Amino acid sequence: MFGWAQLSVFLMTAAAAESSVVLDQLRRQLKVCQVANRSDQIQSSGFQALDRLLPDGGLPSGCVVEWISQSDGLRTASLALSCAKNLLRRPGALAVVDAAHEFHPVSLSHLGIPLSRLLLIRPSGIDLTESNRSAPPGAMKSQTSVLLKETLWSLEQLARCAGISVVLAWIDRLSVTAQRRLQLAVEHSGATVFLMRPATALAQTSWADFRFHVQSTPNTGSSAQQLDVRLVRARNCVLQNGRMVLDIHDETGAVSEISELADPAASAVSAG
């Protein structure tokens, strides 16, 4: 018996199917617009496994990437710089915003980046602006907040510059406004921004195009250090549980991928 209930179910199903088609179409159109705005340049990260995780098979120009390190000493920045090496194939400098004044680029050339490409920005955190100096002593801004302000300002200036290919910075806290400004800046210039962030950032909102979480894998008896890199956010993508494992050789520092552990299905599916 073909009743009204069945008819309504049929119509609802048809409507749902139609809406999903419309949504897909809208997604595609959005994607086309964004890709067109991004100077249509996709570059390999230098790691095939990582490229497979990424929706476009590489890092598009003009994007913000967050690298979240579970703890200190996990070679997360080295990993980011290894990816930066490929991005530096186009003209432009590598800018490092080093608010802590602890970045030591001796091993940069070992990662494949000439020291002559490095521009090091070290904000001092001393605010000499009139607004701060004219304030009453009790209301003086702390050095930390000034340092953060200067770091963000430098980061935005560098991200907006067409003469910079990659910007790398360590940022603990990042407001939504700052993230949006950063995003607009990279869309304007085509630069790639790598933000090195602590594990606490996982709980914070992100506007980054990609967010990677780097952890150490349990020791399997190998002499090499193993890193587990997970893609935990990809903008405009339906994200699945993508991960890769990297092996860093103790003596030579060579980074190799352990491909058999990567699940081909565990990747982000492009919205396009």
Next chain:
Amino acid sequence: MLCLRFLNWPIQRLQRSLPADSTDRIAVHSPLPDTGGAHTRNNAPTGNVSASRSESLQTQPADSAASGSDPGRSRPARGGRRRTKSRRISQQNAVRDLAFVRELFPVARSGTAIISASDAAWAAGIRPGLPLTEARSMASSVSGKPARRRQAAAAETIFTEWQPADDRDELLLMAELVRRFAPIIGMDDGPVPDSLLLDITGCGPLFGGELPLAEQLLKTLQQHRLHCRAAISDTVAAAWAFAHADGHFLQRTGPSQTRRSTSTSTEWDLPVVLIPPGQAEAWLHPLPLSAGRIPLQDSLLLNQLGISNLKQLLALPSDDLPSRLSEAAIRNLNLLRGTTEEIITAIPEAHPVKAVWTSEYPAGGIEEIRQVTAFLMPQIADQLQRRRVGAIRVRCQLKTEQGSVQKISAELLKPTQTEKELLDVLALKLETLLLPEPVASVTLLATVMPLPIARQRDLFNTDEHIRPAEELAMVLNRLSSRLGKQAVLLAEFSDSQLPEQRLQLSPVMHDQHQGSSDETERRLDLLVATDDCPDTAASDFNVPLRLLNIPEKLTLPQTDVPAGRLAWRETSSEISAVIGPQRMQTNWWDDTSVARDYFRVRTEAGSEFWIFRNLNDGLWYLHGTFE
């Protein structure tokens, strides 16, 4: 380096005050015995010339200041104190000049001698070194053909006393005529100077090469009725030598009739000597000793020994010379050899690029000051464009109602004429300003440099003309202005093997006097270049990306190999793997004695640290983390 010689400068200076078609003969003589030296002004006529003519020659430069039509002929509007000080220095130097002239011309020691003569005066037989009385009689009795006698009768001979201080002052003003050709212009610091020294390092490409630069320079000066010779070489001393190859101070005004074989100029009347880089010493060989700025006494001594040119002099063993020659001779010889660097003392600009705002209603806050600077900056940009130079630094002087002055300065990596760029860097500096009182006057001053080559803009494709190095220069200007020079750095490897001293960091915005625009371009090009990385030692891998400024002490057992639980800041974990040791030890003769055994340590949490054992005290320190 370029040496620009104003041929027969005392005469040229005087001739500029006469009409262009004047046929008057001019002769300059040393001070009369009763005047007491060159530092006293004596405008009295001393020849068959009327008083009014002689005074007009002496006072012309001061009068021309009012007209201001010719920058080379007008005096700068300086403060009285500054003018007095400058005048005092000129007069001190003038005493030295007079001593040199008396040494050069024996007649001038006891009497009055001609020291310089115009072409017309030369034609009448008046020569430097001639006693004044004899020169006067020659001027009044010109012999020869009737036509020549008629011409001589129509012309006057002007005998005027030499004023070396005026010569020096006028020479300083000539620097304004050639300001756009070089960022640093100095004056020849020898006695009786007749040359300007231009540091044209890196400026050649802006004019299509060093030769076109020199030719444009001479053409500019010809338009001002100035006859000059330019010599370009690696060092100041060599450039000076080639510009004074035919002797010092005894030069006719007009162009030389015999062209030098070294000249590569394309025009006959533009005498330029351009010495290829690295070949200066070989080219110096045939020049006389006077071209090497060897003092007269030393030259006489060397002549007695049969040494008459620079080839013979340079061939002498340098160790033996100090005992035989004067200190000045040895210094100048070293300058010629290039073993000592000659610094050009820059002549300050007489007419700086400047814009001033004053008001009876003072500006109270930073926002108002910013608006004032936005009002003044177009004037600066306009002046820069008219002079065809770019600003490398903008200084802002703020004068309060009480008279106190605050100064800020914003620098740029590359010279620019762009108003927005200049305003950008100045606005960032203004933010750091504290204004205790309202400001009644704002002055903007620009330090200028030659502009880089302009590049063709594409009208339709906006992306094609984006040059990364130029974009980078702009952002570096902003960063250096806001954060300070010391915050924007470049890194280089140093010779030290100590990890904390392995890198040498230097500001991108270096002192303009230390580096040329070439060096700036080179640095920017290297930053954006896509060259491959040179091969490096694998040991670099063992140095972490994060190095603590001060190593932090760890509480580990004092064993040869680290073991146990590594606690650092908020983290604590058992050591699971150790790689090392790698010993680093400084030489015993170094200032700081360092002896360390470095280990790469991995904890169970997966973190990797760089720790060392200080061999002096046996304690463990954490020096970095592998990020």
